[in-house]
Amino acid sequence: MDSINLFPLYLSLAVSLCSTLISLVIGLPIAYFLSCKRGRVVNFLDTLTSLPIVLPPTVLGYYLLVLLGRQSPVGQFLENSLGIMLVFTPVGVVIAATIVSIPYLIKSSKTAFLEINEDYLNAARLLGRNEFNIFLTIIIPISWRGIVAGLTMCFMRALGDFGTTLMIGGNIPGQTSTMPIAIYNALQAGNKDMANMLVLIMTGIAVMVLFIINSMEQKVKRG
Amino acid sequence: MLEVSIEHNLGSFNLDVSFSLNKGVLGLLGSSGCGKSMTLKTIAGFFAPDNGEIKLNGEIFYSSKQKINLxxxxxxxGYVFQNYALFPHMTVYKNIDYGIKHLKKDERYKKVNEMITRMQLEGLSNHYPSQLSGGQQQRTALARTLIAEPDLLLLDEPFSALDAHVKQLLEIELxxxxxxxxNGIVLLVTHDIEEAYRICDQIMIIEKGMNYPVMGKKDLICHPPNLTAAMITGCxxxxxxTLIDESDENLRLQSGRLIFDAVKPVQPVDGMMTAGIRAHHLSFVPKDSVNxxxxxxxxxxxxxxxxxxxIIVNCSGCVLRVETSKTFDFGMPEEWLLHIPAKRVFLIKRDQRDKH
Incomplete structure (x- = not known):
């Protein structure tokens, strides 16, 4: 039996963590903006941020290639001026994972923000706080459950992405092949032990995350 | 001194409110959806009106002309919300502390504890709002508001979320x-004339987004300026x-077959008139009374x-409602006469339903 190469696991975990963090930093302000403003720009942004949920992953990957590939203006700029290559690199994989997973965080947080009673915010305003301060002291603490739920879905979606990652990152063992791609590779190569092992690990992680969420929810209910 | 003059299009009607107030407690009285809460929210700055000006002690809060919107x-x-809007994730202590974060730590500690004592919230500082009774929540909300030493206190139906039996107690307490x-200016929004009368010095009626002038509460009850005011205040x-005769003191009035006297109002009334008389001012007197x-x-x-x-009675073709005490025993209706006290009759010019 070949020794099992666990690099895909490390890569997947690192990529998912990175993309979840990026989603948090970019997604929360977007969710807040979408929850408190109205108008055409907001509707457009809302649709745009939901698009990755409904688009097939390969289509999404294709768009990303067109947008960020070596032939695109953005890709050329990054390559010529900064020496950064996105396509077929781990950075590209992170971008792909972020794009497919960020809508889940935005949707979940936005719903949580919208449920907050406007009176809380008005009370805080009259007590002399500015909007950013209110965001940190009132909005986030009240809606943290929705945000955590969004983060979890975001993480799992990033962990499990296949199509978009394959389009952008390719399938370079030891560099860009994440867990789902490694499972596919193992199956293609007839390495059943490897495939079984990786599938078990993935299932284990999924069950564990669900377990953590459930026990957290129960704690909140009891507390 | 609070000066408000605002106009705002609310879709179904226009909010058009203007009044000024030097001090004391003013009740904004009106039926639900008349714009009274909206007026309060506009003063607090949650909405900007389309037009107008809001000033407090000379400081401009809002001015459409000068393009100021503080x-x-x-x-x-200070604002006490209908449901108090206590922050659910903070304890009583933290709620009260929220508005004075700019002060030094030990000063804050002193002030919050002082406020907790004054609002009779001892022992509750580590409780969350969901663990408090309605009255405790209300006092916490008041504490949170008053600790920031506001120049103006706005109360938005503060008793509507409470049960009837605790309502009166809390009212006295509050x-x-x-x-x-x-000791600043207080505005209280309510739809209940009894509540307004008990709490406020002056009352302003709002109807369909328009306000009637601010009046002393006794004056408003004795001499309502118009039909709406009379109805909202429970007449x-x-x-x-129609006027058929007048002497130095009295007017003789006729309505259908009923002819009665009313004391002459200070301001002369002529033309089409409506007479109002409150149900509790009517009474029954023994048949042999001479007045x-x-x-x-x-x-x-x-x-x-x-x-x-x-008791609903028919008096020469006019249907009147008479409020009597529970101890009044009617016995034989023929034994009694209905007494309309001339002093208590007020006169309103008919169709005087427009503003001012």
């Missing part, structure tokens, strides 16, 4: 607390009358209430 956080306004710890008996304005009546219906009974 954000809520700079207005120094007024005491406010009078002892606050049930209205008679369309004026006594009439034989036919009882139509007796409605029993908790604290008083309402």
């Amino acid at each position: 954000p809520s956080r700079k207005r120094k306004i 007024i005491e607390l406010i009078k002892n710890s606050y 049930k008996n209205f008679l369309d009358v 004026d304005n006594n009439y034989a009546v036919e009882v139509v219906e007796v409605i029993e209430g908790v604290y008083s009974n309402t």
Whole structure:
């Protein structure tokens, strides 16, 4: 039996963590903006941020290639001026994972923000706080459950992405092949032990995350 | 000194409110959806009106002409919300502390504890709002508001979320607390004339987005300026009358077959008039009484209430509601006459429903 190469696991975990963090930093302000403003720009942004949920992953990957590939203006700029290559690199994989997973965080947080009673915010305003301060002291603490739920879905979606990652990152063992791609590779190569092992690990992680969420929810209910 | 003059299009009607107030407690009275809460929210700065000006002690909060719209956080306004809007994730202590974060730590500690004592919240500082009773929540909300030392205190139906039996107790308590710890201007929004009368010095009626002038509460009850004011303040008996005679003191009025006297109002009334008389001012007197304005009546219906009974009578073709005490025993209706006290009759010019 070949020794099992666990690099895909490390890569997947690192990529998912990175993309979840990026989603948090970019997604929360977007969710807040979408929850408190109205108008055409907001509707457009809302649709745009939901698009990755409904688009097939390969289509999404294709768009990303067109947008960020070596032939695109953005890709050329990054390559010529900064020496950064996105396509077929781990950075590209992170971008792909972020794009497919960020809508889940935005949707979940936005719903949580919208449920907050406007009176809380008005009370805080009259007590002399500015909007950013209110965001940190009132909005986030009240809606943290929705945000955590969004983060979890975001993480799992990033962990499990296949199509978009394959389009952008390719399938370079030891560099860009994440867990789902490694499972596919193992199956293609007839390495059943490897495939079984990786599938078990993935299932284990999924069950564990669900377990953590459930026990957290129960704690909140009891507390 | 609070000066408000605002116009705002609310879709179904226009909010058009203007008044000014030097001090004391002013009740904004009106039926639900008349714009009274909206007025409060506009003063607090949650909405900008289309037009107008809001000034407090000379400081401009809002002016459409000068393009000034001071954000809520700079207005120094205290606001007690209908559901109190206590922050659910913070303890009583942290809720009260929220508005004075700019002060030093030990000073804050002192102030919060002082406020907790004054609002009788001892022992509750580590409780969350969901663990408090309605009255405790209300006091916490008041504490949170008053600790920031606002220049203006706005109360938005503060008793509507409470059960009837605790409502009156809390009302007395709240007024005491406010009078002892606050001496700025207070605006109270309510739809209940009894509540407004008990709490406020002055009352302003709002109807369909328009306000009537600010009036002293006694004056408003004795001499309502118009039909709406009379109805909102609980008057049930209205008679369309014509003037048939007048002496130095009295007017003789006729409504259908009923002829009665009313004391001459200070401001002369002429033309089409409506006479109003409150149900609790009407009374029954024994048949042999000699004073004026006594009439034989036919009882139509007796409605029993908790604290008083309402007797609906037909008096020479006019249907009137008479409120009597529970101890009043009617016995034989023929034994009694209905007495309309001339002093208590007020006159309103008919169709005087427009503003001012």
